[in-house]
Amino acid sequence: MQKLFCLLVVVLFVQAGVAQNKSIDIKGTVTSTTEEVVGVYVLNKTSNKATITNLNGYFSIPAQEKDTIEFSAVQFTNKKIVITAAILQQNNWVVALEVALTELKEVVVKPFYLSGNIATDLNSLTLEPVVDGRSLGLPNQNVKTLSSDERALYSSMSGGPILSLINALNGQTKLLKKRVERNRRYQKTMRVKRYYADSLFVNELGIEKDKIDLFMWYCEFKDDFQVVINTKDQLKIWEYLRKRSMEFKTKKIGVQSN
Known part of the structure; x- marks a missing residue:
């Protein structure tokens, strides 16, 4: 009787261990306040299984506790998360991603380069040409409707020399160019x-x-x-x-x- 009891205890421990190591399908949603969340690459680095998010940022991937999940896309900073018991219990695991911004070099304006006359100083600056349908390489540029990103890029560079300069310095134009190129x-x-x-x-x-x-x-x-x-x-x-x-x-x- 004692041997039978010991055997049952061993079996229960083995089953518990197997249950703990069993992968389950984790369902979640990738979110962002500014970027589209479709096509984000979701990789279980532990099991080497992967998937991509749909139009709504939804994904489902097999994982178990202590697995490492990595989220990556050209528009986001890569993010790695170790799976915990709390994550496994969630019905919809929400993962917020940060936009990948290229760090800009510091811009130092030295007083002796400026005359104090805005018109004169702007003429001495080298600005990129205004982007229009032809410079973007769009076919039938006279009739084609630009995408939202292309319109935003056009606006950032065609709002006059002062606005164009500001957008160039704060990185807005560069970010929009990257988004347009990604969409292309x-x-x-x-x-x-x-x-x-x-x-x-x-x-x-x-x-x-x-x-x-x-x-x-x-x-x-x-x-x-x-x-x-x-x-x-x-x-x-x-x-x-x-x-x-x-x-x-x-x-x-x-x-x-x-």
Whole structure:
């Protein structure tokens, strides 16, 4: 009887240990006060499993206590969080990300460089040209509606020399340029995706249908992707996607939708 009791105690301890080490799907939402939260890369660095957030910043990823989760995107500062028991108990884990701002060099204005005459001093400063549809490289610039980021960039640089100077010094223009460039890259990636039917990704590349967007996102952040797609050669682009698909399938990358 005593041996049976000891055996039961051992079994219970083993089961408890297994339960503690079992991964569960953590559901959460990435938030930001200024930036879009779609496409944030969520990586469990302990298990090497990953996913990306949807349009609302929602994500779901397997994890267990003491796992390290990393959140990364070009517009945000990378954030690493160690999973705790409290996080595992939450129905919706909210993760606030900080915008990645490039630190600007200190601007020192020396009095003997200035005359005191605003018009004269502004003429002596070198300002970047005003950004318009043509300088942004937009097709049909006379009729195309600019995106919200492009309009903001245009406003920051076309509000007169004084406002343009202020926005250049405080980093606002530089930040908007980065956002416009990021959106351009995303639009290019989606255009490449539309070159080919989903069935080609599934049947020829072996990419699951619900992972096609994630695969394109994976390619977008490769250094040579922009060079290849700028050729606009669909055969060359397809060969590139074929090679990258073999890399992609060896990685434990997944995506969930809300």
